[in-house]
Amino acid sequence: MGSLALATILVAAALAASMLSVELGISVALIELSLGVVIGNALDVTTPEWLVFLAGFAGILLTFLAGAEVDVPQLRREWRASLALGLVSFAAPFLAAMAFAYWGLGWTGDASKIAGIALSTTSLAVVYAVLVETGLNRTAIGQRIMAATFVTDLGTVAALSVLFVTPSLWIVPFAGVSVALIVGLPKLAPWFFARFGDRVIEPEIKLAFAGLLLLMWLGERAASHAVLPAFVLGLALSSHYASHRREQERLRVVAFAFLTPLFFLRGGMSVSLGALGANLGVLVLLFAAKMLPKLAGVYPLARRYCAPHAPFTTLLMSTGLTFGTISSLYGLSAGLIDETQFSLLVAVVVLSAVVPTVIAQRLFQPDAAEEARREAAAARRPALRGGEGA
Amino acid sequence: MPFRHLLVAVDGSEASERALQKGLELARLLNASVTALAVEGPLPAYAATIGEVEEVRREKDAFFGRLADEVRARARAAGVEIEVEVRPGHAAELISRVAAERGADLIVIGHRGHFLRDHLLGSTADRVAEHAACPVMIVR
Numbered sequence: 001m002g003s004l005a006l007a008t009i010l011v012a013a014a015l016a017a018s019m020l021s022v023e024l025g026i027s028v029a030l031i032e033l034s035l036g037v038v039i040g041n042a043l044d045v046t047t048p049e050w051l052v053f054l055a056g057f058a059g060i061l062l063t064f065l066a067g068a069e070v071d072v073p074q075l076r077r078e079w080r081a082s083l084a085l086g087l088v089s090f091a092a093p094f095l096a097a098m099a100f101a102y103w104g105l106g107w108t109g110d111a112s113k114i115a116g117i118a119l120s121t122t123s124l125a126v127v128y129a130v131l132v133e134t135g136l137n138r139t140a141i142g143q144r145i146m147a148a149t150f151v152t153d154l155g156t157v158a159a160l161s162v163l164f165v166t167p168s169l170w171i172v173p174f175a176g177v178s179v180a181l182i183v184g185l186p187k188l189a190p191w192f193f194a195r196f197g198d199r200v201i202e203p204e205i206k207l208a209f210a211g212l213l214l215l216m217w218l219g220e221r222a223a224s225h226a227v228l229p230a231f232v233l234g235l236a237l238s239s240h241y242a243s244h245r246r247e248q249e250r251l252r253v254v255a256f257a258f259l260t261p262l263f264f265l266r267g268g269m270s271v272s273l274g275a276l277g278a279n280l281g282v283l284v285l286l287f288a289a290k291m292l293p294k295l296a297g298v299y300p301l302a303r304r305y306c307a308p309h310a311p312f313t314t315l316l317m318s319t320g321l322t323f324g325t326i327s328s329l330y331g332l333s334a335g336l337i338d339e340t341q342f343s344l345l346v347a348v349v350v351l352s353a354v355v356p357t358v359i360a361q362r363l364f365q366p367d368a369a370e371e372a373r374r375e376a377a378a379a380r381r382p383a384l385r386g387g388e389g390a
Numbered sequence: 391m392p393f394r395h396l397l398v399a400v401d402g403s404e405a406s407e408r409a410l411q412k413g414l415e416l417a418r419l420l421n422a423s424v425t426a427l428a429v430e431g432p433l434p435a436y437a438a439t440i441g442e443v444e445e446v447r448r449e450k451d452a453f454f455g456r457l458a459d460e461v462r463a464r465a466r467a468a469g470v471e472i473e474v475e476v477r478p479g480h481a482a483e484l485i486s487r488v489a490a491e492r493g494a495d496l497i498v499i500g501h502r503g504h505f506l507r508d509h510l511l512g513s514t515a516d517r518v519a520e521h522a523a524c525p526v527m528i529v530r
Contacts (some may be wrong), residue, residue: 021434025431025432025433025434025435026434026435026436027434027435027436027437027438027442028434028438028442029436029437029438029439029442030435030436030438062438062439065440065441066439068441069439069440069444086491123436123438124440125437125438125440125442125443126436126437127438128437128440128443129435129436129437129443132443133432133433133478141515161446162402188526199414250447252441255441256439256442258442260439262437274513318484320438321437321438324440325438341436353436354436357435357436362471382396
């Protein structure tokens, strides 16, 4: 199939996904991924280089956006309580899924690492949507869950960037430029955006894209992956974006209109339904390899830090979507996993976006107003005790 | 038995426009008060980015803000006392619950909303008619 024909089909699919998303109330990304599966399995398509490149860039852009969307003041308030929760939420499924893939399924070392990373994630966006919808994002417990989710994802992107590094001199410029951008861009941004921003030719978006492409190029030369510096760069710029909402909105428009649909469609196109059908048992086992360590690892800490909503917290921390797909697609593009392994990992990632969310919402969802009253009463208690003592 | 308090479900669709019109006419005739309820649908489930959720939330806030203003203006023009509520949740369940909470003795609702799921899964009006504790007037 020619490039123009494929591009037309993909953009038509992206349009259909947007319309279905509005009508059905389901995330556009999930619909794009599903339509990608249909296109990849119904048509005889070989993924062209331009699509691999654009999807790779979109993955980095998604990571940057995820960093830029972090509420830093909230993170500062909650980081101590969230650190243990977030680290265990990353490490338990990462180690368990990696070990299971290596010893249980006989995957190669690199493929097992990709499995561990892809299944270690917690979805910031899925968690955020549930918390906002219920009003729990305004409570301490909601903010703690968001902060813990950030810690988990930081673990995921760090693992993806670090675990595949081959020692070479290219690591020096990669690390140096990463630090320079992370430190320098937030300082440069106010001047640059004041001088060149708010124009239809969008110099500020081009600046962000130039920085991300530079990181991608140096990361590739260093046999690493630019997700960690891209995520931290987004985080470093998050305060700037928080006070310049229109800039963030325009960046989202560019990303959502063209780039991220190609990422999810390309991801779906590489999912083989035949391979999934032939490996349903493995799919179930991999899903268990993500969920069981998450549940076993997070629940005891959630009882300590998020009582009385430990089951709800644990289930939300077990969700995954974007970083799981990014990690799997990186593994496929770099030749670390084959199409069957990719199909299994993406299917588990999608299942983990849906199953724990549905259970958490149906069975364990706290009442936000009641939770706010409970927290207010708990905050008053020490003061009352202090008053009694005096 | 005269109706004293009406609950009108509004969502900006043509059918809900007609329901609001009939509800206001009826309220004026009966000298009844009205609660207009707009139910915010859910945010996109299983989102991939916080940006998607935030933008949808912002669009919803803007849409329902405009809708509430329009409904108040229509009621003022009709000389009817009205209270407008915008609440998130499941439409059929929430309409029945708020009607009970507000002591509404009649629910007025359009026969079909503007989302595809209303056409695919049966309308909200059907489900309200089945579950509500008070009479329901479905406007075509």
